[in-house]
Amino acid sequence: MMPYSKQTLYMKLYEQFKKMINDNKYKAHEKLPSKRKLADSLKISPLTVQAAYDQLIAEGYIYAIEKSGYYVSKKVDVMPLITQKRKPENQEISTEDTYTYEFKTNIIDTSFFPSSTWAKLTRDVLAENHHETLNVTDPKGILKLREEITRYIEVYRGIQVDPSQIIIGSGGSQLMSIVIDILGRKEPYAIENPNYPKIYHLLKGNDVKVSLIPLDASGLSIQSLEQSSACIVHVTPSHQFPTGIVMPIHRRNELLNWANQSDKRYIIEDDYDSEFRYQGKPIPALQSLDQNDKVIYINTFTKTLAPAFRIAYMVLPKKLLPKYQSLILYHGCTVPNLEQLIMYRFMHEGYFERHINRMRNHYRHKLDILKDVIDMYPDALMIGQEAGLHFLLMVKKQVLESDWIEKARQHHIFVTGVSQYDHVRDFNHTEFPTLIIGYSGMPTDDLENAMHTLLGAIGLQKHEKS
Amino acid sequence: MMPYSKQTLYMKLYEQFKKMINDNKYKAHEKLPSKRKLADSLKISPLTVQAAYDQLIAEGYIYAIEKSGYYVSKKVDVMPLITQKRKPENQEISTEDTYTYEFKTNIIDTSFFPSSTWAKLTRDVLAENHHETLNVTDPKGILKLREEITRYIEVYRGIQVDPSQIIIGSGGSQLMSIVIDILGRKEPYAIENPNYPKIYHLLKGNDVKVSLIPLDASGLSIQSLEQSSACIVHVTPSHQFPTGIVMPIHRRNELLNWANQSDKRYIIEDDYDSEFRYQGKPIPALQSLDQNDKVIYINTFTKTLAPAFRIAYMVLPKKLLPKYQSLILYHGCTVPNLEQLIMYRFMHEGYFERHINRMRNHYRHKLDILKDVIDMYPDALMIGQEAGLHFLLMVKKQVLESDWIEKARQHHIFVTGVSQYDHVRDFNHTEFPTLIIGYSGMPTDDLENAMHTLLGAIGLQKHEKS
Numbered sequence: 001m002m003p004y005s006k007q008t009l010y011m012k013l014y015e016q017f018k019k020m021i022n023d024n025k026y027k028a029h030e031k032l033p034s035k036r037k038l039a040d041s042l043k044i045s046p047l048t049v050q051a052a053y054d055q056l057i058a059e060g061y062i063y064a065i066e067k068s069g070y071y072v073s074k075k076v077d078v079m080p081l082i083t084q085k086r087k088p089e090n091q092e093i094s095t096e097d098t099y100t101y102e103f104k105t106n107i108i109d110t111s112f113f114p115s116s117t118w119a120k121l122t123r124d125v126l127a128e129n130h131h132e133t134l135n136v137t138d139p140k141g142i143l144k145l146r147e148e149i150t151r152y153i154e155v156y157r158g159i160q161v162d163p164s165q166i167i168i169g170s171g172g173s174q175l176m177s178i179v180i181d182i183l184g185r186k187e188p189y190a191i192e193n194p195n196y197p198k199i200y201h202l203l204k205g206n207d208v209k210v211s212l213i214p215l216d217a218s219g220l221s222i223q224s225l226e227q228s229s230a231c232i233v234h235v236t237p238s239h240q241f242p243t244g245i246v247m248p249i250h251r252r253n254e255l256l257n258w259a260n261q262s263d264k265r266y267i268i269e270d271d272y273d274s275e276f277r278y279q280g281k282p283i284p285a286l287q288s289l290d291q292n293d294k295v296i297y298i299n300t301f302t303k304t305l306a307p308a309f310r311i312a313y314m315v316l317p318k319k320l321l322p323k324y325q326s327l328i329l330y331h332g333c334t335v336p337n338l339e340q341l342i343m344y345r346f347m348h349e350g351y352f353e354r355h356i357n358r359m360r361n362h363y364r365h366k367l368d369i370l371k372d373v374i375d376m377y378p379d380a381l382m383i384g385q386e387a388g389l390h391f392l393l394m395v396k397k398q399v400l401e402s403d404w405i406e407k408a409r410q411h412h413i414f415v416t417g418v419s420q421y422d423h424v425r426d427f428n429h430t431e432f433p434t435l436i437i438g439y440s441g442m443p444t445d446d447l448e449n450a451m452h453t454l455l456g457a458i459g460l461q462k463h464e465k466s
Numbered sequence: 467m468m469p470y471s472k473q474t475l476y477m478k479l480y481e482q483f484k485k486m487i488n489d490n491k492y493k494a495h496e497k498l499p500s501k502r503k504l505a506d507s508l509k510i511s512p513l514t515v516q517a518a519y520d521q522l523i524a525e526g527y528i529y530a531i532e533k534s535g536y537y538v539s540k541k542v543d544v545m546p547l548i549t550q551k552r553k554p555e556n557q558e559i560s561t562e563d564t565y566t567y568e569f570k571t572n573i574i575d576t577s578f579f580p581s582s583t584w585a586k587l588t589r590d591v592l593a594e595n596h597h598e599t600l601n602v603t604d605p606k607g608i609l610k611l612r613e614e615i616t617r618y619i620e621v622y623r624g625i626q627v628d629p630s631q632i633i634i635g636s637g638g639s640q641l642m643s644i645v646i647d648i649l650g651r652k653e654p655y656a657i658e659n660p661n662y663p664k665i666y667h668l669l670k671g672n673d674v675k676v677s678l679i680p681l682d683a684s685g686l687s688i689q690s691l692e693q694s695s696a697c698i699v700h701v702t703p704s705h706q707f708p709t710g711i712v713m714p715i716h717r718r719n720e721l722l723n724w725a726n727q728s729d730k731r732y733i734i735e736d737d738y739d740s741e742f743r744y745q746g747k748p749i750p751a752l753q754s755l756d757q758n759d760k761v762i763y764i765n766t767f768t769k770t771l772a773p774a775f776r777i778a779y780m781v782l783p784k785k786l787l788p789k790y791q792s793l794i795l796y797h798g799c800t801v802p803n804l805e806q807l808i809m810y811r812f813m814h815e816g817y818f819e820r821h822i823n824r825m826r827n828h829y830r831h832k833l834d835i836l837k838d839v840i841d842m843y844p845d846a847l848m849i850g851q852e853a854g855l856h857f858l859l860m861v862k863k864q865v866l867e868s869d870w871i872e873k874a875r876q877h878h879i880f881v882t883g884v885s886q887y888d889h890v891r892d893f894n895h896t897e898f899p900t901l902i903i904g905y906s907g908m909p910t911d912d913l914e915n916a917m918h919t920l921l922g923a924i925g926l927q928k929h930e931k932s
Contacts, residue, residue, distance in 0.1 A: 011747060055746040058852065060684070060714015076719035110600040115592040122588045126581040134576040134772035135907070170636055170800035177643065181671050205647050205793060218526070248526020253542035280521040281477060306600035308803035327671060334636035334800050337774035386524065441601070 009044065010051035017052065021061050021072055032062060032070040100412035101450035105242075105390045106307055107441030112359060113306055117351055118342065125341045133337050139328040141168025141313070142337060145344040149313050152347060157274065158284035159297065161315050167324070170310045170334040172270065172300050173202055176234075179268060179296055179314070180206050182323050183232055187264055190230030192220050194421035196241055199234055199270075212423050215240065219247040222254045231264045237286045238274040242421050242436045244384015244392055252286050259294040266317075271299040273388035275356050278364050293317035301343070303389060303440075304356055311335055311343055363389060366439050366447060373451040376462045380455055389440040392418065394432050399458050401433035407457040408435075413450060475510060476517035483518065487527050487538055498528060498536040566878040567916035571708075571856045572773055573907030578825060579772055583817055584808065591807045599803050605794040607634025607779070608803060611810040615779050618813060623740065624750030625763065627781050633790070636776045636800040638736065638766050639668055642700075645734060645762055645780070646672050648789050649698055653730055656696030658686050660887035662707055665700055665736075678889050681706065685713040688720045697730045703752045704740040708887050708902045710850015710858055718752050725760040732783075737765040739854035741822050744830050759783035767809070769855060769906075770822055777801055777809055829855060832905050832913060839917040842928045846921055855906040858884065860898050865924050867899040873923040874901075879916060 020026055032038075035053065039046040053070055056062045062070050125133060132142075140146065146166040153159040169175040176199065185208050191199055193212035203210045211228035213220050219240055225233060235255065237247035247255075259265040269286045277283070287297040300312035316324055333340075346352050367385055374380045374393070385391035395404075401417040408415050418434040435454075442450060486492055498504075501519065505512040519536055522528045528536050591599060598608075606612065612632040619625040635641040642665065651674050657665055659678035669676045677694035679686050685706055691699060701721065703713035713721075725731040735752045743749070753763040766778035782790055799806075812818050833851055840846045840859070851857035861870075867883040874881050884900040901920075908916060 014747075051746065058712060058746055059749050060712070060716060060718075073714060074716050076716040076723065107601050113600055119585075119589045119592045123585045126585045134579055134774050135573050136773040170640075171798060173798060174636075174640075174800055185673055201793075207651055246524060246526070248539060250526060250540050250542040252526075257542065280517065280524055283525050308600050308603070310800055310802045327667075332637060332639060334640055334776055336776045336802070336805060339802060339805070 010048045010055070013044075013048065013052035014055045017056055018059075018061055021075075026072045028072055028075045030072045032072065034069055098412070099409075099414040101442060101446055101453070102414040103416075103435070103437050103439065103450070103454075104414065104441055105436060105438035107438070108303065108306060108389070109359075109362065109440060109443070110306060112355075112362060114351060114355055117346070121342045121345050122338070125338060125345065133341060135337075136332060137337060139333050140164075140166065141333050141335065142340045142344065145340045145347075146313075148344055148347040152352075153285070153297075153299075153315070156282055157271065158288035159315060160288070162318075165316050165318060165321065167314050167316060168333060168335055168340065169312050169314065171302065171312050172272065172298055173198055174334060175298050175312055175314045176202055176268070177206075178324075178327070179298075180208065181327055182316075182320055183266060187231035188229045190225055190228050190233040192235060192240060193423050194242060194418060195236070195423070197421065197423075200423055214424075215243060215245065217245070218251040219245045220251070220255070222251070222258055225258060231262065232266045232268065234268040234270060235286070236270045236272065238271050238283060239384070239388040241272070242390070242392065242418055244388060244390070246283060246387065247286070252289055255286070256290060256292075256294060260292055265294065266296060267294055268296045268298065271297060273303055274299065275304050276360055276363060276389055277387040278360070278367065279386060287315060290317075293319045296320070304352075304359065309339070311339060363440060366442075366444060367391075369444070369447045370437070370439060370451055373448055374455075377455050377460050378463055379460055383434075390436055390438040392434050393437050393454075394434045395455075395458065395460060396432065397458060397460065399433055401435070404433050404435065404458050408454055411453050411457050413454055413457070415454065476514045476521070479508075479510075479514065479518035480521045483522055484525075484527055487541075492538045494538055494541045496538045498538065500535055564878070565875075565880040567908060567912055567919070568880040569882075569901070569903050569905065569916070569920075570880065570907055571902060571904035573904070574769065574772060574855075575825075575828065575906055575909070576772060578821075578828060580817060580821060583812070587808045587811050588804070591804060591811070599807060601803075603799075603803060605799050606630075606632065607799050607801065608806045608810065611806045611813075612779075614810055614813040618818075619751070619763075619765075619781070622748055623737065624754035625781060626754070628784075631782050631784060631787065633780050633782060634799055634801055634806065635778050635780065637768065637778050638738065638764055639664055640800060641764050641778055641780045642668055642734070643672075644790075644793070645764075646674065647793055648782075648786055649732060653697035654695045656691055656694050656699040658701060658706060659889050660708060660884060661702070661889070663887065663889075666889055680890075681709060681711065683711070684717040685711045686717070686721065688717070688724055691724060697728065698732045698734065700734040700736060701752070702736045702738065704737050704749060705850070705854040707738070708856070708858065708884055710852075710854060710856070712749060712853065713752070718755055721752070722756060722758075722760060726758055731760065733761045735761050735763045737763060739769055740765065741770050742826055742829060742855060743853045744826070744833065745852060753781060759785045762786070770818075770825065775805070777805060829906060832908075832910060833857075835910070835913045836903070836905060836917055839914055840921075843921050843926050844929055845926055849900075856902055856904040858900050859903050859920075860900045861921075861924065861926060862898065863924060863926065865899055867901070870899050870901065870924050874920055877919050877923050879920055879923070881920065
């Protein structure tokens with residue numbers, strides 16, 4: 001197969017005939033010159049003519065009748081391929097502001113990524129079983145990785161399930177798409193408000209009815225959930241985004257009781273960030289309290305490894321497995337086997353646990369630095385810093401959240417406010433404006449300066465020196 | 467953070483209190499013993515009591531009132547976590563028959579995969595720009611890979627587009643899901659019949675109306691398409707699956723003319739397998755004939771690299787880009803950056819072209835071996851072997867397709883028939899039973915034996931020796 005750029009003699013001939021046919025120099029079913037006659041008159045090899053005619057046949061311009069010759073095919077108003085030069089337009093030049101400091105929640109400190117281990121494991125896997133690495137296997141994901149995840153979530157999240165209930169996917173959103181396919185688009189959904197915009201838009205994009213449920217101090221309001229028509233609710237009990245609320249046990253039980261009232265009701269537990277809890281032992285997942293196959297559990301390695309790694313997993317209740325089985329006709333596993341086998345070894349050989357412990361210490365250190373700065377300001381308060389990779393920063397000062405964010409921008413700091421994640425009200429926290437401080441991606445050396453600048457931007461004063 | 471398995475003193479105390487609260491030994495809002503009193507009576511450190519109480523607070527079992535003490539939280543009928551041992555059930559033991567030979571269309575010959583190149587490129591990429599590799603970038607995929615794909619499809623498929631029109635995804639199905647989100651679920655779809663079951667089930671799973679359009683000798687019947695109510699049609703013009711029909715130019719133009727009749731009409735061109743054409747130059751993609759932003763082009767590296775690699779791409783018409791932009795709120799790129807950067811280098815440094823050429827020669831060699839065997843049988847016929855990684859095997863013998871497949875199974879050969887891909891009729895080819903011979907995954911040394919056995923299974927006779 002030759003690329004279009006290399007023009008050979010037979011291709012020139014082919015192009016000429018194609019043009020003549022397109023320009024109606026030949027009519028439909030008209031006979032072309034015989035190979036020999038044409039070769040003689042052009043003083044070229046009959047094989048060259050043959051090659052050109054073959055290509056015209058392959059593309060359907062002409063047809064051959066045995067022992068008779070070559071004829072032009074039936075024609076249809078032809079729209080020729082206009083070979084205008086491509087102008088390099090719309091080259092996606094970023095129009096974003098350049099910031100000195102970015103408090104973002106979706107980036108991590110990549111300097112800690114165990115690159116050499118990952119490269120070594122890649123080499124090892126590629127040197128091994130080719131068939132397992134390269135050909136399609138189980139749509140749920142590779143069994144030994146699912147077994148490793150089963151062990152991990154039993155020890156760290158109190159979840160006791162069978163590997164057959166684990167589905168591996170390319171991220172939380174991709175797994176949510178499968179959940180929607182399983183649970184259908186007829187029953188109404190509910191999500192926490194405020195929350196990640198992704199979940200909301202994903203549901204809306206699936207033409208699903210979505211209720212927005214407000215939060216109280218314990219997280220999602222069960223009363224509001226009851227009042228909505230929702231059958232399926234998406235929650236972040238370990239560390240609500242963005243408020244950081246850890247759902248207490250009574251609310252978890254209320255939520256499970258809500259689900260137990262109808263066969264159609266399900267809870268989707270998004271356990272993002274749960275690996276990072278800075279004191280005590282981990283809080284068991286909501287799934288671990290579920291006795292009635294009501295909780296679909298979703299987690300990702302995005303926050304623990306790297307956002308660009310795209311490996312996530314979910315736990316399906318056993319009673320939903322038959323419905324999943326009927327879907328795998330079109331849902332193949334989207335994660336490359338190579339990646340899955342490396343992840344398996346990364347977990348199995350203890351690298352993952354060590355990596356998480358290392359990152360947890362690193363993030364705790366970052367938190368301590370920020371806490372020391374914030375403690376200097378009597379009117380600034382940290383909320384929800386016990387877990388996860390962000391906390392809330394509230395100030396006791398009459399200022400609009402949006403004004404604070406704009407002032408930060410003028411000081412070249414990127415930051416978002418809680419109001420921006422509120423889907424319902426277009427409100428603006430005045431009494432206690434609250435920013436979301438994602439600190440995981442900011443270099444350690446920048447933290448102090450960045451926080452002082454952020455608080456100074458609205459004229460906050462430090463304690464008197466004592 | 468300690469895993470559940472390591473029981474420390476504070477955790478024992480925490481577990482004890484949790485049990486007492488769950489068993490209603492403590493009522494809601496009842497006060498717990500003070501830290502000092504409890505430490506004294508148990509002869510343990512007050513710090514241990516503090517740690518246990520902190521964990522109970524974190525999980526919402528108790529709350530603290532400053533300068534007063536610790537109280538049991540509001541209670542809800544509690545469903546305790548029953549820590550029964552997991553029985554290893556449903557370990558997914560394959561119940562499949564074991565076959566000596568498999569004529570499958572979705573596997574490839576992995577012995578040719580350039581593992582050492584891939585491992586080297588992985589090491590190189592990991593040694594380089596960490597931020598680019600590990601953090602989330604453009605939802606369409608990494609720009610330099612999209613630029614490389616743009617160059618590739620211009621040279622090999624005659625497609626002239628801007629990199630901003632390229633979207634990278636984890637496979638044909640995942641990209642089809644995005645297409646459905648873009649075009650919506652209201653307009654009816656049409657697909658070729660017979661065809662891949664995946665596309666049909668994917669559309670059905672999206673609650674979309676699907677018409678099945680029969681084929682004639684030129685592929686999809688335009689007359690039937692006109693008679694259906696469909697607005698969006700999915701086609702495989704380069705190599706129809708499973709019939710292998712290459713759509714001729716007049717049918718391509720008819721199809722484009724159909725699309726041009728209404729603003730709502732679109733064509734989805736699935737260009738799978740198009741890299742493997744064994745003679746002449748490649749046939750330009752349908753997309754290259756399109757003047758009116760009517761064709762969405764999808765292709766994948768699955769067949770060229772390895773099924774488990776999960777990198778595919780599509781070309782969106784410019785007028786659909788704004789709609790896509792509104793969706794990226796929840797559709798992040800599902801392909802890991804690492805994989806994308808390796809693929810970029812694999813293409814940019816010329817490995818990809820060399821790999822395809824090598825594979826093309828290898829597959830042509832396999833085809834020749836099979837052709838030599840089939841040519842020995844006067845009643846057996848190869849169809850559609852000019853391109854792709856499968857062909858049709860038809861026999862002039864009165865036998866049911868299903869009987870042939872069953873007889874093959876008895877000879878430990880896996881093979882499928884054309885009827886199995888027909889979504890409409892439950893028919894069974896009797897006059898000319900036709901099998902689908904996917905040869906890409908079968909070891910070269912097995913081909914001769916496998917084909918002789920397959921043809922012998924229905925008692926087909928070889929030519930008299932001449």
